[in-house]
Amino acid sequence: MNLITRNTDYAIRALCYMVKSNKDVVSVRELVEGLKMPGPFLRKVLQELNKKGILKSYKGKNGGFVLADRPEKIYMGKLIEIFQGPIKLQEHTFKKEICPEIKSCVLKKKIDEMEKYTISRLNSLSIASLLKTGK
Amino acid sequence: MNLITRNTDYAIRALCYMVKSNKDVVSVRELVEGLKMPGPFLRKVLQELNKKGILKSYKGKNGGFVLADRPEKIYMGKLIEIFQGPIKLQEHTFKKEICPEIKSCVLKKKIDEMEKYTISRLNSLSIASLLKTGK
DNA sequence: TTGTAAAGATACCATAACAGTATCATTATG
DNA sequence: CATAATGATACTGTTATGGTATCTTTACAA
Numbered sequence: 480m481n482l483i484t485r486n487t488d489y490a491i492r493a494l495c496y497m498v499k500s501n502k503d504v505v506s507v508r509e510l511v512e513g514l515k516m517p518g519p520f521l522r523k524v525l526q527e528l529n530k531k532g533i534l535k536s537y538k539g540k541n542g543g544f545v546l547a548d549r550p551e552k553i554y555m556g557k558l559i560e561i562f563q564g565p566i567k568l569q570e571h572t573f574k575k576e577i578c579p580e581i582k583s584c585v586l587k588k589k590i591d592e593m594e595k596y597t598i599s600r601l602n603s604l605s606i607a608s609l610l611k612t613g614k
Numbered sequence: 615m616n617l618i619t620r621n622t623d624y625a626i627r628a629l630c631y632m633v634k635s636n637k638d639v640v641s642v643r644e645l646v647e648g649l650k651m652p653g654p655f656l657r658k659v660l661q662e663l664n665k666k667g668i669l670k671s672y673k674g675k676n677g678g679f680v681l682a683d684r685p686e687k688i689y690m691g692k693l694i695e696i697f698q699g700p701i702k703l704q705e706h707t708f709k710k711e712i713c714p715e716i717k718s719c720v721l722k723k724k725i726d727e728m729e730k731y732t733i734s735r736l737n738s739l740s741i742a743s744l745l746k747t748g749k
Numbered sequence: 750t751t752g753t754a755a756a757g758a759t760a761c762c763a764t765a766a767c768a769g770t771a772t773c774a775t776t777a778t779g
Numbered sequence: 780c781a782t783a784a785t786g787a788t789a790c791t792g793t794t795a796t797g798g799t800a801t802c803t804t805t806a807c808a809a
Contacts, residue, residue, distance in 0.1 A: 480615055482703045482725060487770060491721065506784065515714075520769050525788065539777025542784040555721075568617045568732075577623075578652075585744045586690075590617060593735055597728050598701075607659065609720045620797060655798055661757065674806025675757040729758065 480595050482597070486524045487562040489516055491555070493525060494533075496551045506543035524562075530563045550610065552582075556602035566601065567593040617732070618690075622697040624651055626690070628660065629668075629741050633685045637674035640697035640736050659697075666696045685745065701736065703729040 483491075492514055497505045500513075507525060511518045525544050528534040533553060535543045546553070557564055572578060573587045581587060618626075631648055632640045635703045642660060646653045659681050663669040668688060669679045681688070694701055722724060 480617065480698075480702055481746075481767095482615065482708070483707065483721075484766095485707075488707055508784085512804045517769065519771075520783075523769090523787095529785085536785060537777080538775070538783095540781095540783045541778065542776085544785090553681060563615075570616055572616070572618065572620070580697055585619075585746070586739075589735065589739055591696055593617070593732050600724065600728055603687055604721075604724055611720070616796095619795090643755085652798065654800075657756075658798090664756085671756060673754095673804070674755045675754045676807065677805080682783085694763090 482566075482601075483559060484563055486520070486527075487559050489514075489521055489524050490528055490562065491520065491606070491609070492516075493557075494528075494546065494550070494553060495609055496544060498606060498610060504537055504541065504543035504545055509543070510596065524597070527561060533558070536566050550607040551585075551605050553606045554602050555604045556598060559601060566594070566598050568597060617701075617736075618694060621655070621662075621697055622694050624649075624656055625663055625668075625693050625697065626741070627745070628656065629663075629681065629693075631663060631689065632679065632681060633745060639672055639676065639678035639680055644678070659738075662696060668693070668696070677681060685742040686740050688741045690739045691733060691736050694736060701729070701733050703732060723749070729749050 486610075492508050493516075496510060496513055500509075507518060507522050509526075510516070510521060514521075525534060528543065529536045532547055535547045536542070536544050556566060567588050569587075573581055573584060573590075575581055578584055578587070627649055627730050628645050628651075631645060635644075635648075642653060642657050645651070645656060645660075649656075660669060660671075664671045664679065667682055670682045671677070702713065704722075704725050708719060708725075713719055713722070
């Protein structure tokens with residue numbers, strides 16, 4: 480199972496790298512060199528982050544990407560949602576057609592509990608908090 | 615994401631059905647009629663449960679399956695493991711080749727925490743506890 | 750003693766999600 | 780105005796999931 484897929488993962492690492500780099504603008508080329516990721520894929524990821532307002536982009540020579548907000552304000556929950564949609568521990572299964580006893584389904588209730596816990600955790604975890612090493 | 619895949623789900627429902635039926639032996643045919651599941655697939659699921667000691671099987675006419683243990687002793691964690699392998703919220707991602715900073719990776723630690731929580735929950739949830747409705 | 754209704758074993762198949770590539774257009778900058 | 784960057788989009792390979800299909804084996808009951 481993957482709570483976090485590859486594109487979300489790349490997004491997280493790229494954002495961390497950008498914060499640590501302390502530069503005005505960071506290009507895909509630089510990120511690829513620093514992080515050993517497949518370039519075209521990472522580009523697609525960053526374009527998506529731009530569309531969703533996490534990054535700002537600058538085209539043309541010396542262009543690149545910049546965080547649109549402080550790293551304290553960028554949460555894992557949001558990033559996951561961007562690339563994977565709403566966070567769910569269980570998809571499709573608990574629908575009427577598949578699970579006729581959905582209303583009384585104890586399993587569904589329990590999984591919903593776990594889901595809430597997971598979501599709240601992910602929503603309290605920011606890029607900034609990932610960078611506080613040794614603490 | 616699917617904490618529980620279809621085969622695990624079918625296994626859970628079949629086991630619940632068998633407990634509620636109060637019969638000595640329950641055949642696949644009966645389960646298919648009662649639960650509206652694809653027969654061949656369910657058969658494969660039950661065969662697996664038999665191999666793993668969750669069910670006992672009887673071949674031949676009037677044959678079928680019986681729980682090998684009390685429903686209080688059959689846990690979701692175990693069922694998931696049978697069909698999906700060890701429970702993981704995150705696979706493959708946190709390996710050296712992909713995540714060079716694995717030792718200090720804060721994200722990994724946080725996800726490991728969530729994983730432990732989830733596993734402990736699933737391991738405290740038995741077939742019997744799913745059947746205690748209204749409580 | 751034999752037909753039949755069950756499970757056992759295995760091989761095969763369709764679909765969708767994931768991970769990634771390839772290409773061409775657009776836009777700043779020097 | 781060449782070039783180095785992003786924007787947009789279409790395509791592709793692989794794998795996991797969710798099944799089918801088929802043949803074998805076994806036991807009961809008439």
